[in-house]
Amino acid sequence: MKDFSIARRRMVEDQVVARGVRDTRVIDAMLQVPRHKFVEEALESQAYQDAPLPIGERQTISQPYMVAVMSEALALDGTEKVLEVGTGSGYQAAVLAVLADQVFSLERIPALARRARKALDSCGYSKVNIRLADGTLGWQEMAPFDAIVVTAGAPDVPRDYLDQLAVGGRLVIPVGDRMSQVLMRITRTSEHEFKEEQLLGCRFVPLVGNHGWRDERA
Numbered sequence: 001m002k003d004f005s006i007a008r009r010r011m012v013e014d015q016v017v018a019r020g021v022r023d024t025r026v027i028d029a030m031l032q033v034p035r036h037k038f039v040e041e042a043l044e045s046q047a048y049q050d051a052p053l054p055i056g057e058r059q060t061i062s063q064p065y066m067v068a069v070m071s072e073a074l075a076l077d078g079t080e081k082v083l084e085v086g087t088g089s090g091y092q093a094a095v096l097a098v099l100a101d102q103v104f105s106l107e108r109i110p111a112l113a114r115r116a117r118k119a120l121d122s123c124g125y126s127k128v129n130i131r132l133a134d135g136t137l138g139w140q141e142m143a144p145f146d147a148i149v150v151t152a153g154a155p156d157v158p159r160d161y162l163d164q165l166a167v168g169g170r171l172v173i174p175v176g177d178r179m180s181q182v183l184m185r186i187t188r189t190s191e192h193e194f195k196e197e198q199l200l201g202c203r204f205v206p207l208v209g210n211h212g213w214r215d216e217r218a
């Protein structure tokens, strides 16, 4: 069995710490989670590279730096209930499992949800709850959430995410067109008030669903 811990340490130093991520809990989580277990075996040796990678179904596992930035932006201390939209490989969900108390994750593509479930279980992250559903509606029964992270690009901020955010909660979401987006952080400062920040430019696969983009193949 190959030891990936050196590659993982280098990934965190060169791609995460060197680019300004400071949250030590995020840094520790990314040192822990075996990213190579969340890609297919043929891509294992590329798992710690500075890039997204294909995971099948025309979807990708996000670039490590993007996972770090989004995780840091959620400002988690370990007590939170978190919703992720776009389980994909399950890697971001695994990082969230280290950073937060409860993790709920929504995925619309059955094959990806199945594979993510397997990877998460085999790495000891069984506490992550995955549901197969259109994540643009959020997860009403489990709301409110202290943090919501959307790992696919949205045309606008779906109303349900704002409604399902606890007061004080943070929503991190890429908003823009199909090709490029701005990573936004929206904080619910009171029952009816939200603060908006633009964090950085990014490029995610489209959020497809009722309050997202239309599936072009449909």
Ligand code: SAH
Pocket: 059, 060, 061, 062, 085, 086, 087, 088, 089, 090, 091, 092, 093, 106, 107, 108, 109, 112, 133, 134, 135, 136, 151, 152, 205, 206, 207, 208, 209, 210, 212
């Ligand atoms: N967080 C993932 C990144 C996956 S890419 C990881 O760490 O690997 C984005 C994922 O969002 C894809 O798997 C895609 O199928 C999913 N997705 C897109 N629209 C969605 C929707 N409306 N609801 C749930 N998942 C969605």
